[in-house]
Amino acid sequence: MPVSDPARRAILLMLLAVGLFALMDGGMKWLGADYPPLQVAALRGAVGLPLVVVWIMMRRRMHTLWPIRWRLHLLRGALGITMMTGFVYGLARMPMSTAYAITFVAPLVITALAVPLLGEKVGPRRWGAIVVGLLGVIVVLRPTGEGMVSLAGLVLLGAAVCYALTAITVRVLTRYDSTEAMVFWFLAMLAVGAGLLALPGWVWIQPVDWWVILGVGVSGALGQVALTNAYRVGEASQLAPLEYTGLVWVVLLDLTVWGVLPDRATWIGAGIIIASGIYLLHRERIKAPDKERPPLEPM
Helix, strand or coil: CCCCHHHHHHHHHHHHHHHHHHHHHHHHHHHHCCCCHHHHHHHHHHHHHHHHHHHHHHCCCHHHHCCCCHHHHHHHHHHHHHHHHHHHHHHCCCCHHHHHHHHCCHHHHHHHHHHHHHCCCCCHHHHHHHHHHHHHHHHHCCCCCCCCCCHHHHHHHHHHHHHHHHHHHHHHHCCCCCHHHHHHHHHHHHHHHHHHHHHHHCCCCCCCHHHHHHHHHHHHHHHHHHHHHHHHHCCHHHHHHHHHHHHHHHHHHHHHHHCCCCCHHHHHHHHHHHHHHHHHHHHHHHHCCCCCCCCCCCC
16 A cells, blocks of 8 residues: 555654654763763753744744643653653663663553553553563563663663653643643753752753753754654554664664664564564554554653
8 A cells, every 4th residue: 555645754754753862862871971860851851942932933832831730740740850860860871772672661561551540441462562571671671781780771661661651641631731732841840840959969061062962952852843743644553663763773873972782682672672562552553543642752
């Protein structure tokens, strides 16, 4: 079946978004080597926020930023700070490919948490995919090398759980608030909340690093725009699996910038997690073919 022009455009936008987010994460890994994770998280929000405001103004959607469901946004903000801080901590201490492989478990956790928190029904096949995916995480978090003894690996797993919880709040917020409001207030709370928490240990920023910080903000903002437009013109069930192409980008970044490649256990574990995630998305599409998933704030 030939791919229609809107579908082709959505695919290209999604691939662009994933690539931009990988560049953003690469910048945060670079900064994480010299600055505290909370400070990097705060800078991620602060630099990206003005660009998102420009995007919202260009769309003439400023009126959608208020009123909002404050309690849910505050909960999402707290989870986002924890998620971003943990993600930066892990990124700074292990290859990007290993970090991505661990956080790829998030869609599986989202499906599992949707049962008690949203009352959604998950059949035995999808539960099987979740279990297999978690086994893939165990393969990545092996008992040697970067394994179970690695605090960074466990922190990244916690960050993935926080990401899943933020996704649950997004599913609820989409019933009431706009995408623009969710993106804006997430970044605002990340900048202010993480910034206040980072103040006691704030490290003076070196002039050369401002270019990296600017790159993080620009790539994150452009990635969010591309992601939102991709979901606007394409089907979520077709676009979601493309998120896993991020592994290709981070492998290239690991090789060209840090001179490392994933080891065999990471490849095997990532393959198991990705296969489980794609199967899970396939089952969700069969169960709810008309259900669209809103774009989420990336890690």
